[in-house]
Amino acid sequence: MELSEVLTKRQSVRKYKEGDVPNTAIEEMVEAARLAPSGKNIQNWHFVVIKDQATKDKVATLIDVKNAEIAEKMAAVNEEKAARFRKFVKNFTLFFVNAPALTIVMSTRYTPSGYNEISLYDPADPELPELDSKRNPGMQSLGAALENFTLKAIDLGYGSCWLTSANYAYESIEKLVKEELGFTEDGWFFAALMSIGIPEDNPKSPAKKTRGELITWA
Numbered sequence: 752m753e754l755s756e757v758l759t760k761r762q763s764v765r766k767y768k769e770g771d772v773p774n775t776a777i778e779e780m781v782e783a784a785r786l787a788p789s790g791k792n793i794q795n796w797h798f799v800v801i802k803d804q805a806t807k808d809k810v811a812t813l814i815d816v817k818n819a820e821i822a823e824k825m826a827a828v829n830e831e832k833a834a835r836f837r838k839f840v841k842n843f844t845l846f847f848v849n850a851p852a853l854t855i856v857m858s859t860r861y862t863p864s865g866y867n868e869i870s871l872y873d874p875a876d877p878e879l880p881e882l883d884s885k886r887n888p889g890m891q892s893l894g895a896a897l898e899n900f901t902l903k904a905i906d907l908g909y910g911s912c913w914l915t916s917a918n919y920a921y922e923s924i925e926k927l928v929k930e931e932l933g934f935t936e937d938g939w940f941f942a943a944l945m946s947i948g949i950p951e952d953n954p955k956s957p958a959k960k961t962r963g964e965l966i967t968w969a
């Protein structure tokens with residue numbers, strides 16, 4: 752497929768038709784991710800691929816437990832906001848159970864250039880959180896890889912949805928990855944989920960900003 756067609760066809764797909772995503776196709780998506788640029792060439796991505804329903808259900812349950820815990824604590828303070836949160840999480844954190852494939856995306860910490868150097872003379876320097884958190888180059892690198900992954904999925908006729916809304920379930924998901932799913936490397940953390948499948952026709956995407964809003968010609 753032409754690159755411009757892939758770019759315009761890319762949408763977040765949350766509803767999937769019956770049908771498998773072959774492992775060879777997932778390997779091609781990971782290959783696309785593998786080629787992405789990363790700060791200091793850290794290549795801070797690893798994909799734990801899940802295809803069996805019981806394991807997808809297990810991930811969903813871990814997220815649902817956390818959704819309920821947060822909603823309950825919110826409700827004690829503001830019932831209206833809690834109701835809105837319950838509706839949001841139902842639509843946006845659990846749909847992957849119906850996708851034929853789910854990847855748990857693992858990442859590693861990246862120390863931005865200058866971070867260790869500045870820490871050496873001033874560990875309390877306010878520039879440190881500015882470098883490490885707001886501008887987070889590690890997550891910029893991971894984003895490049897996940898976008899490549901997503902675009903390759905389109906190129907092969909599949910659809911995907913990138914999910915970070917459920918990242919608050921990180922503790923239990925990391926435990927599952929380490930104790931049951933076979934990825935036991937130290938220093939890696941859960942960063943995102945990516946569901947993959949054959950798209951239902953016509954997924955709806957929200958409006959995008961205009962090109963003019965995105966550019967300042969200096």
Ligand SMILES: Cc1cc2nc3c(=O)[nH]c(=O)nc-3n(C[C@H](O)[C@H](O)[C@H](O)COP(=O)(O)O)c2cc1C
Nearest residue numbers: 761762763843844912913914915916917955956957
């Ligand atoms: C980093 C990131 C996190 C996202 N997290 C979620 C999510 O948790 N749940 C969800 O349903 N969609 C999620 N999305 C999809 C966005 O909602 C979607 O990209 C956006 O609304 C634009 O729609 P489009 O992808 O169809 O163009 C995420 C996308 C990105 C890039």
